[in-house]
């Protein structure tokens with residue numbers, strides 16, 4: 001059993017001053033430092049001045065297999081970026097071996113990420129994810145819009161999925177990702193979703209990332225048209241947006257991006273109890289625009305923040321992601337938005353990924369960060385934590401210290 005006494009705890013939408021927590025694998029109790037000192041005496045560890053306990057952060061969307069990218073891929077527009085991915089994909093994948101992926105996972109841990117959703121295109125990140133100290137929701141990705149290739153591509157997806165199911169450990173969850181509405185044939189989408197439903201697997205998909213996707217799905221035209229005609233000899237989108245969403249009717253899903261939705265699509269997302277993953281940095285770098293947070297909130301849709309992969313980001317750091325979002329959504333009141341961002345990468349992400357963490361509250365897993373700031377703590381702490389980086393001194397996952405000294 002551990003007892004940590006802090007200057008402040010960021011607990012489930014409030015700041016508790018001079019409080020501590022008692023935890024084992026799960027959190028047993030939260031109480032004032034005074035009370036804990038009386039009851040537990042020398043079992044207490046005093047974290048000292050300007051110490052803060054934070055819930056571990058949850059990154060619901062990352063592509064680890066592309067972690068070798070630094071300046072190879074072209075930023076500024078979705079189509080130039082996609083062409084650069086097609087041209088450099090093999091080199092980038094080859095340049096990131098197990099060590100590179102393990103190093104990337106460790107960097108996320110240093111950044112306070114105690115759980116993540118990894119979208120895997122090839123299964124090359126399986127070993128590193130299975131060995132990671134974090135909770136991992138491992139999304140095996142299905143792609144393939146050509147009906148002639150569908151069976152073979154489904155077979156490949158199934159092999160990867162089965163392999164991940166073979167490496168199950170506590171805190172590792174084999175799952176399913178459907179690449180996008182434009183890149184997967186409906187027959188194999190339905191097959192994969194039926195399997196996911198039968199086996200209670202988590203599901204994720206990209207949706208409405210770029211203006212090109214919107215145009216291709218709506219009109220079979222726009223910037224995607226030459227791409228599909230030249231590369232895949234396709235003249236028509238694999239699905240309409242509404243058809244695509246209808247496949248997920250009975251499967252609460254994490255939809256990534258959703259920068260260009262129509263009102264009726266947001267209504268379907270709300271109705272299906274789905275979650276939107278907001279990737280502000282990736283969206284900006286690929287010229288895709290900004291998520292309309294007000295609309296998402298008006299539809300009462302749960303949302304969370306993710307980093308996407310290093311193929312469209314310079315860091316896998318949710319503090320950075322929240323900071324960018326804080327500035328991007330400038331119409332929102334600052335402090336309430338900061339609180340919402342914190343909720344998005346903790347409680348919201350945990351609920352969407354079906355994990356028992358994301359809150360500093362009794363009975364939740366003890367996934368915790370011991371952090372320290374070099375300024376006085378006050379009621380605007382959720383803002384200051386985004387503007388002035390805290391030092392993460394220790395990281396606990398299920399009560400076990402996986403990084404640091406405290």
Ligand SMILES: [Zn+2]
Nearest residue numbers: 206256308309
């Ligand atoms: Zn992605």
